[in-house]
Amino acid sequence: xxxxxxxxxxxxxxxxxxxxxxxxxxxxxxxxxxxxxxxxxxxxxxxxxxxxxxxxxxxxxxxxxxxxxxxxxxxxxxxxxxxxxxxxxxxxxxxxxxxxxxxxxxxxxxxxxxxxxxxxxxxxxxxxxxxxxxxxxxxxxxxxxxxxxxxxxxxxxxxxxxxxxxxxxxxxxxxxxxxxxxxxxxxxxxxxxxxxxxxxxxxxxxxxxxxxxxxxxxxxxxxxxxxxxxxxxxxxxxxxxxxxxxxxxxxxxxxxxxxxxxxxxxxxxxxxxxxxxxxx
Amino acid sequence: xxxxxxxxxxxxxxxxxxxxxxxxxxxxxxxxxxxxxxxxxxxxxxxxxxxxxxxxxxxxxxxxxxxxxxxxxxxxxxxxxxxxxxxxxxxxxxxxxxxxxxxxxxxxxxxxxxxxxxxxxxxxxxxxxxxxxxxxxxxxxxxxxxxxxxxxxxxxxxxxxxxxxxxxxxxxxxxxxxxxxxxxxxxxxxxxxxxxxxxxxxxxxxxxxxxxxxxxxxxxxxxxxxxxxxxxxxxxxxxxxxxxxxxxxxxxxxxxxxxxxxxxxxxxxxx
Numbered sequence: 001x002x003x004x005x006x007x008x009x010x011x012x013x014x015x016x017x018x019x020x021x022x023x024x025x026x027x028x029x030x031x032x033x034x035x036x037x038x039x040x041x042x043x044x045x046x047x048x049x050x051x052x053x054x055x056x057x058x059x060x061x062x063x064x065x066x067x068x069x070x071x072x073x074x075x076x077x078x079x080x081x082x083x084x085x086x087x088x089x090x091x092x093x094x095x096x097x098x099x100x101x102x103x104x105x106x107x108x109x110x111x112x113x114x115x116x117x118x119x120x121x122x123x124x125x126x127x128x129x130x131x132x133x134x135x136x137x138x139x140x141x142x143x144x145x146x147x148x149x150x151x152x153x154x155x156x157x158x159x160x161x162x163x164x165x166x167x168x169x170x171x172x173x174x175x176x177x178x179x180x181x182x183x184x185x186x187x188x189x190x191x192x193x194x195x196x197x198x199x200x201x202x203x204x205x206x207x208x209x210x211x212x213x214x215x216x217x218x219x220x221x222x223x224x225x226x227x228x229x230x231x232x233x234x235x236x237x238x239x240x241x242x243x244x245x246x247x248x249x250x251x252x253x254x255x256x257x258x259x260x261x262x263x264x265x266x267x268x269x270x271x272x273x274x275x276x277x278x279x280x
Numbered sequence: 281x282x283x284x285x286x287x288x289x290x291x292x293x294x295x296x297x298x299x300x301x302x303x304x305x306x307x308x309x310x311x312x313x314x315x316x317x318x319x320x321x322x323x324x325x326x327x328x329x330x331x332x333x334x335x336x337x338x339x340x341x342x343x344x345x346x347x348x349x350x351x352x353x354x355x356x357x358x359x360x361x362x363x364x365x366x367x368x369x370x371x372x373x374x375x376x377x378x379x380x381x382x383x384x385x386x387x388x389x390x391x392x393x394x395x396x397x398x399x400x401x402x403x404x405x406x407x408x409x410x411x412x413x414x415x416x417x418x419x420x421x422x423x424x425x426x427x428x429x430x431x432x433x434x435x436x437x438x439x440x441x442x443x444x445x446x447x448x449x450x451x452x453x454x455x456x457x458x459x460x461x462x463x464x465x466x467x468x469x470x471x472x473x474x475x476x477x478x479x480x481x482x483x484x485x486x487x488x489x490x491x492x493x494x495x496x497x498x499x500x501x502x503x504x505x506x507x508x509x510x511x512x513x514x515x516x517x518x519x520x521x522x523x524x525x526x527x528x529x530x531x532x533x534x535x536x537x538x539x540x541x542x543x544x545x546x547x548x549x550x551x
Contacts, residue, residue: 160458164515
């Protein structure tokens with residue numbers, strides 16, 4: 001049989017290695033480092049709207065935030081991803097009780113993030129903002145250019161293929177991670193998480209009044225601290241260490257008017273988690 | 281139900297809890313039940329089997345058909361050399377890992393579609409990921425067999441790898457994850473090698489065959505090459521249902537039948 005090796009004259013040196021070696025060979029993996037990092041959408045901002053922290057509060061939290069998004073439409077292009085929230089907590093506990101595996105919990109949780117994305121989409125529809133499924137992401141640059149924003153559900157589209165967590169049954173890669181991976185693959189300008197806290201604390205401030213506020217911290221230090229609880233999924237921190245484009249992520253309080261706008265404008269509001277060596 | 285902070289909650293064990301809290305996460309440890317306990321997941325290697333063409337694939341498909349009455353099979357298929365080629369072009373263009381994952385998934389889809397065409401007259405169907413989620417049990421009840429794209433549907437959302445830019449979850453990881461989520465009876469990887477060796481036996485005469493090994497031990501040994509994706513080993517350490525995988529030589533007649541029959545051939549990697 002004629003193989004592509006006969007055509008190897010057209011291949012780069014890396015290409016020849018990729019065809020002739022095992023992809024599990026570490027030398028091949030290292031060789032891929034020496035390739036450029038093209039940014040697909042360098043001007044886009046990924047904004048994640050929390051499920052429990054924002055959407056579950058209803059009008060009092062969502063209306064002002066929608067207005068703030070609309071006010072920024074001409075100035076900043078945004079991919080708006082949504083979290084899941086209390087209905088996901090309900091169906092996770094029910095599904096765990098029924099003995100269902102993590103991959104099934106992901107399918108169920110995705111539906112909740114989808115509901116929240118639909119609701120946000122209804123509120124933004126009059127401005128021409130579409131809702132886009134993962135399968136439709138190739139149309140996203142067009143809508144961003146034409147309308148300035150799109151809405152998507154934050155869960156990565158892993159479905160039944162979600163890996164198990166180290167402990168327990170809850171999907172380890174949820175909406176924080178899905179939005180982070182979108183920002184990373186497109187080489188986004190900013191990754192902003194809109195929640196109901198001013199940022200990161202040493203413990204959950206809703207439960208511990210002695211917790212201390214952390215305005216700025218490196219991802220390496222945060223991982224080393226191994227906190228009992230976090231404002232963001234641990235998978236985001238793990239992926240951030242290996243990321244090629246996203247150098248920092250920002251957490252703002254969506255209940256405070258103007259915080260999202262400030263973050264979009266590049267101001268250091270809320271908490272910033274940055275990668276060591278990239279501090280400005 | 282509304283709390284002092286204004287959020288409207290649904291009552292549940294996880295209500296108001298942070299899902300990032302380690303104590304909350306630990307509370308979700310509980311038994312998992314198997315969804316499709318009699319299904320065997322069979323993975324046909326892209327590079328090792330498909331790229332060799334009919335001489336390697338057709339006898340294997342005959343063997344699958346011969347086992348159809350006895351064993352319910354879901355067949356994952358890998359991408360092979362076309363994925364290597366598009367990795368080369370994509371990397372040269374500077375594209376990120378997620379884009380490479382989206383691109384290479386089509387190579388495995390092509391291979392899976394060809395396999396489904398060759399098995400169509402025996403009732404096997406090709407299922408894309410959304411149909412695996414919705415229709416697999418119905419298809420298995422009707423046909424006792426289905427073919428799927430081994431590469432998981434991670435696409436642009438593929439994890440950044442620890443080293444380099446190649447997508448860490450290929451068709452081995454995707455087939456394994458499907459076996460784990462359904463609680464399959466077996467997961468068998470068909471490759472062009474008898475199993476796991478301490479080094480590549482094609483280039484190193486001192487390479488020793490390893491019939492059985494724990495996933496963590498294999499990770500710790502840091503072998504220079506492996507017959508399956510390293511991601512599978514990490515997934516195995518966290519398995520709840522699919523606690524072992526078997527690698528066999530798909531070029532040797534009757535190997536698949538023997539593995540389906542429960543014989544200890546090839547290499548078993550277990551939790």
